[in-house]
Amino acid sequence: MDLYEYQGKELFRRFGIPVSDGRLALSPEDARQAAQELGGAVVVKAQVHAGGRGKAGGIKLAASPSEAEARAADILGMDIRGHVVHRLWVEKASEIEREYYLSVTFDRGEKKPLFMLTTEGGVDIEELAATSPEKLARLHVDPLVGFHPFQARWLCFAAGIREPAEQKQVIAIVGKLYETFVSCEAMLCEINPLIVTPAGEVRALDAKVTIDDNALYRHPDLAELRDLAAADVQEQRAREKGLAYVKLDGDIGILGNGAGLVMSTLDVVAQAGGRPANFCDIGGGAQADVVVGALEVITADPVKAILFNIFGGITRGGEVARGLLEALERIGIDVPVVVRLDGTEAEEGRRLLAESSPANVHVESTMLSAAERVVELAR
Amino acid sequence: MxxxxxxxxxxxxxxxxxxxxxxxxxxxxxxxxxxxxxxxxxxxxxxxxxxxxxxxxxxxxxxxxxxxxxxxxxxxxxxxxxxxxxxxxxxxxxxxxxxxxxxxxxxxxxxxxxxxxxxxGPNCPGVLSPGKANVGIIPAEIFSPGPVGLVSRSGTLTYQIGNELTQLGVGQSTIVGIGGDPVVGTSFIDALERFEADPETRFVVMVGEIGGSEEEKAAAFIAERMTKPVVGYIAGRTAPPGKTMGHAGAIISGSAGTAKAKQEALEARGVRVGTNPTEAARLVADLVAGAR
CATH class of the missing domain: 3.40.50.720 (NAD(P)-binding Rossmann-like Domain)
Structure with missing residues (x-):
């Protein structure tokens, strides 16, 4: 789960990482009041789960409360890479002498947390890692041993941060960032940029925090931060039904069991010249009602045809067929449905479908032929 | 073995x-x-x-x-x-x-x-050695004993490829589902190393998906350390970046972890990669037939 900048900064503040004073604003009036309370120049920042906010015009400087109100009116409702802005973070403007980059993330390959620090802040870190790796200090932490200050010192020296007062602050921030990472069970804690003010103060000017969804049950306070309004309505409904669902931009609904098989199904449909409308994984061992729920979610999208690709292991073909037949009756699906059933109880499922033989259900025997058929029917 | x-x-x-x-x-x-x-x-x-x-x-x-x-x-x-x-x-x-x-x-x-x-694992279907033992939830009836080792991050996709292999008359030594989480106990390289050392395994199929860089690392391992032929398949060629595709680990972060990058890494090291499960199974069957 991705946090908004202001939520990440709230966490940083809790763990003692210096951030600028700010207020959440949901309306231009809120922004005006926030600017009044904060005093002086402020920055009005769009809160969306997307990068490149500045380039998209979602971050603006305002010299006065009335200007903050005007900028807020400009930014609210703006579409930034498909994310509509509903929330703003208004914070005291910062004077910036230098911009650094600091993050701690999961290194999946090494299976250890990885710190990255560079004095080339405000940049695309992937690009820097590719073009000037020597400018990027990288250090793994043994999760069993935890973080120790020598590691932060090493990072500072390796990144070329030598000024004692500044180094002391960065070392403290590195330690606190690790504490945030572990305590909140984050997958990523990124400060880009980490700024140094003309007065020599080091502060987090941005916050990007991703929390492990699987750990949210241990962090009810963090789980509450999820912005239900920002999630796609269908993705939200699917989550409630226990389905893994991702909305895509095509017109063929895809339903299958198991993430790999569904991903592969999308690929095969694309190879056949079709455009998937979604990714929907009913998981393992799904009962008929889960299938009905999945079809409810999928048919809420404007789909021209639907492909069922089921390879039963613990999922039984009979249950899937029953779910499909029930859904046809209950939610009245009139687009063509291509069904491919294999594995556990596939014959039972095919028999059930053959018996009631609904006019819009087409049974195919292989994944490839099913993909070709559904593409043809969606034309 | x-x-x-x-x-x-x-x-x-x-x-x-x-x-x-x-x-x-x-x-x-x-x-x-x-x-x-x-x-x-x-x-x-x-x-x-x-x-x-x-x-x-x-x-x-x-x-x-x-x-x-x-x-x-x-x-x-x-x-x-x-x-x-x-x-x-x-x-x-x-x-x-x-x-x-x-x-x-x-x-x-x-x-x-x-x-x-x-x-x-975790979040895996288990391990099956056809004719010997099955530990987990893999439906054993679609597999048969033979020379092909199969390692995969996905359960049902493994069944799909295993089933196609069986239909083509090609059996398997062991099927290892390593799981779809960001941190798993057995990586592709761990499984490949064991297949290389296993006398019963003569060919290997590696089924990857988007996210992480294990497939890229495996590509280097295959080139440097493996004598047995490996065929690959990577799911998620059409997956959008930034979305978790069912498996917690199946996510393209920035430009890292795409199916294209993984396929290219494998092909650059001489691994043949099928563009869909059926093609991958056929590539293996051809290798097996060629060795007979």
Whole structure:
């Protein structure tokens, strides 16, 4: 789960990482009041789960409360890479002498947390890692041993941060960032940029925090931060039904069991010249009602045809067929449905479908032929 | 031979009295796996269709000498169950449970590695050596004994490819589902290394998907260390960046972890990559036919 900048900064503040004073604003009036309370120049920042906010015009400087109100009116409702802005973070403007980059993330390959620090802040870190790796200090932490200050010192020296007062602050921030990472069970804690003010103060000017969804049950306070309004309505409904669902931009609904098989199904449909409308994984061992729920979610999208690709292991073909037949009756699906059933109880499922033989259900025997058929029917 | 599980496997099932645990423990036993014990705290002394149940893995170890554990307990208790198995001296832990927090897995991985324990999963379908043993939820009936080792991050996609291989008359030595989480106990390289050392395995199929860089690392390993031919397949060619595609680990972050990058890394090292499961199975069948 991705946090908004202001939520990440709230966490940083809790763990003692210096951030600028700010207020959440949901309306231009809120922004005006926030600017009044904060005093002086402020920055009005769009809160969306997307990068490149500045380039998209979602971050603006305002010299006065009335200007903050005007900028807020400009930014609210703006579409930034498909994310509509509903929330703003208004914070005291910062004077910036230098911009650094600091993050701690999961290194999946090494299976250890990885710190990255560079004095080339405000940049695309992937690009820097590719073009000037020597400018990027990288250090793994043994999760069993935890973080120790020598590691932060090493990072500072390796990144070329030598000024004692500044180094002391960065070392403290590195330690606190690790504490945030572990305590909140984050997958990523990124400060880009980490700024140094003309007065020599080091502060987090941005916050990007991703929390492990699987750990949210241990962090009810963090789980509450999820912005239900920002999630796609269908993705939200699917989550409630226990389905893994991702909305895509095509017109063929895809339903299958198991993430790999569904991903592969999308690929095969694309190879056949079709455009998937979604990714929907009913998981393992799904009962008929889960299938009905999945079809409810999928048919809420404007789909021209639907492909069922089921390879039963613990999922039984009979249950899937029953779910499909029930859904046809209950939610009245009139687009063509291509069904491919294999594995556990596939014959039972095919028999059930053959018996009631609904006019819009087409049974195919292989994944490839099913993909070709559904593409043809969606034309 | 075969890898990870075989006729010498003595299995203890942690969480054997749960609905899923019981169903699959008995299915594994019906297949011929030597299921020697089950563990459910508080149910020691009971039995599940003749399989004795113990309160702890330690008790099960004292009485029945298992060497392998299958973890079927809910996600909140699964990390604890893995530590318990390792503490009791289990050498191989196969964790089916989905949804274990990633930070738990980080610590577990770094704990078990220096102890020489093999962990497969979590969030995986298990390991099947056709004709020898099945530990997990893989439907064994669609596989048959033969020379092809199969390693995959996805369960049902493995069934798909295994089924196509079987239909083409090509059997398998072992099928390893390594799981779809960001941190898994057995990586592609770990499985490839074992297949390389296994005399029964003569060809390997590696089924990857978007996310992480394990497939890229495996490509380098194949080029440098493997003598046996490997065929690849990568799912998620059309997956959008930034979206978790069902598996917690299946996510393209920035420009990293795309199917295209993985396929190119494999092909650059001389690994043949199928563009769909059917094509991958055919590539393997051609290799097998060519070697006959």
């Amino acid at each position: 075969a890898i990870i599980v075989d006729a010498a496997t003595r299995l203890v099932v942690q969480g054997i009295t749960g609905r899923e645990g019981q169903f699959h423990a008995l299915r594994n036993r019906d297949y011929g796996t030597n299921v020697v014990a089950g563990v459910t705290p508080g149910k020691g002394g009971e039995a599940v269709e003749g399989v004795p149940v113990f309160d702890s893995v330690r008790d099960a170890m004292a009485e029945t000498k298992p060497n392998t554990s299958m973890v079927f307990v809910p996600a909140r208790f699964a990390a604890d169950a893995i530590y318990e198995a390792v503490d009791a001296g289990i050498e191989t832990v196969i964790c089916i449970t989905e949804g274990i927090p990633a930070h738990d897995m980080l610590r577990i991985y770094n704990y078990i590695r220096p102890r020489g324990v093999t962990l497969v």
